[in-house]
Amino acid sequence: MTIDSHQHFWKYNPIKHSWIDENMTVIRRDFLPAELKTVFEANGVDGCVAVQADQTLAETDFLLELAHGNDFIKGVVGWADLRSPDIEATLEQYASYKKLKGYRHVVQEEADHNFLLRPDFLRGISKLEQYGAVYDILIFPHQLGATLEFVKKFPHQKFVIDHIAKPYIKDGFYDGWAALMTEVAKQENVYCKISGMITEADYNNWTPDEFQPYMELVLKAFGADRCMYGSDWPVCLVAGTYTQVKDLTTNFISQLSPSEQTAIMGQNAVEFYGL
Template sequence: MIIDGHQHFWDPARADYPWMEAPELAPIHRAFGPADLAPLLKANGIDASILVQCRSALEETEEFLRIASATPSVIGVVGWADLTDGALDETLARLRASSGGEKLVGIRHQVHDEADPDWLLREDVQRGLTAVFAHDLAYDFLVRSRELPATIATAQAFPKARFVLDHAAKPPIADGGSSEWSDRIAALAACGNVWCKISGLATEAKWDDWDAERLFPYVRHAANCFGEDRLIFGSDWPVCLLAGSYGEIKGALEACLAKLGAHVREKAFGANAQAAYQLG
């Protein structure tokens, strides 16, 4: 099974997406749903996808589970739930029992938008993570270099949990990279319970001046750190459309992974996502 480990649906006419208000994001400020993605998956040989949260709203998670229930290609949902909510355990139980609840595979929060770089280490957040793992769910880290020390400490605090790092922690590709990102990624990878999504890289580069060769050093570094069993391909569609088409993004990442070996590419396009999210 070929899996896109990271994609989104949204409709700005029906909900607010504060991160989407920037003028440069106008090209993606419209509705994207299953009917838009289906032909792209077929054209690019993708069998299934993981649908990932876009806003901090439980209503979105509930909607995504309903979509997953009605969309066979969506084999997993990484939703949002309030980690600071003392009733999180009950909320997760209700989500798992709802329509499509069997496809809830993880929880995510936009940690890099929090003012506190140590937000993940707050006592109420750590208590929430305990509830997430009690329900056998993974937790997706949406962080940049600034939050990586707290991310590392969190992964160390829950050695039996499953974590997934989104977008390789958004390396500053447009600025030529940084040793801070490289060193902190390596330290996080030393935690054997963290997988890394090779996703969202083109949109961290200059949108009109990138190619597979520009992305390759970052993919190679992630591969050197996490190894062939903990890399996951993700399109980050439709955010990726800011930099290129679905096919261009998939082709560039496939070329990067293929340089590292056919076995690396094959695992990143399927088996590793299955392991990280414990997909059937």
């Protein structure tokens, strides 16, 4: 089974989605399940995990509603305010939704480089394990140091790094990112999504070769049993097609054993998220 471990839905709102800048006008519109289902049918994808793109409980409810009405949406990564003193009540409320698999915060937008290590946030994270909820880590490379300390604090909590931690591929930034990703990967409860890469390169002039060293590092550090394919649809459309994104991963892993390819293209996501 091929599972896209990372994609988004939204009803476009220029205020709510202000992060979609003038270089991304192609995605300034609605993206809903009917369209993605067609894309999946054309690309041999069986299901997906829908991930939050807005930091509200209304977003979590919106994704759960879409998942309820569409079988191919196998799981949802929602948002809840993990810093809230009432976080346990919120987690309790959502625990009854079978497709709610975990949570994410847009840490990459936080000015505080050590946001992940703030006591109120750590307290919220400490409550996830008892509800069987995973946590998606969305960061930029300059936040990897804090991320390393963060994941070490919770050795039994399941984490996944989104978009290989968004290395600055366009600028050729590699060494610092690679060193810290290698250290993070030593924590065996941390997985990594091979996703979101083409939007970190030059939108109009990237080549598959640019991504090779980044994918090689991730595969070596995390192993085939902790890497998972993700498209970041529809964000990926600002720099390419869904097919191009999927081909980047399938071509890269084509030399691996069939079981390793199966793991990366779906089985790891099934096991990590409990799909």
